[in-house]
Amino acid sequence: MKYHNKKVYGFDSKKEKRRFDELKILQRIGEIRDLKTQVPFELIPAQKDKDGKTIERAVKYIADFTYADKNGMFVVEDVKSPATRTKDYIIKRKLMLFVYKIRITEI
Secondary structure, eight states: OGGGOOOBTTBSSHHHHHHHHHHHHHHHTTSEEEEEEEEEEEEEOOEEOTTSOEEEOOEEEEEEEEEEETTOOEEEEEOOOGGGOOHHHHHHHHHHHHHHOOOOEEO
16 A cells, blocks of 8 residues: 555545545535546557557546536545655646646645
8 A cells, every 4th residue: 555544445545535425425415416436537548559569558547536516517636645746646637637627626
């Protein structure tokens, strides 16, 4: 497990589980809708050679949560602590904005 976090009920950290519980309440009272967890986004497709053999796997970002807010805006959330803002994550965050025009909300 990365960064010494322990899995909690299928989530990568206690903080992520707490946020999920908060979002479930918000969905129940109608503040958000269509809550999903662990949603993959392809940032760079797999690269194949002329014979169709994969020479580079796709680059994906997996969002902790996605949902629509009460105004219908699509939200992508990632539960982060300062230690988990790695260079890889920062590049993927920038690619999400470039490819999908989605700014990740960091909690």
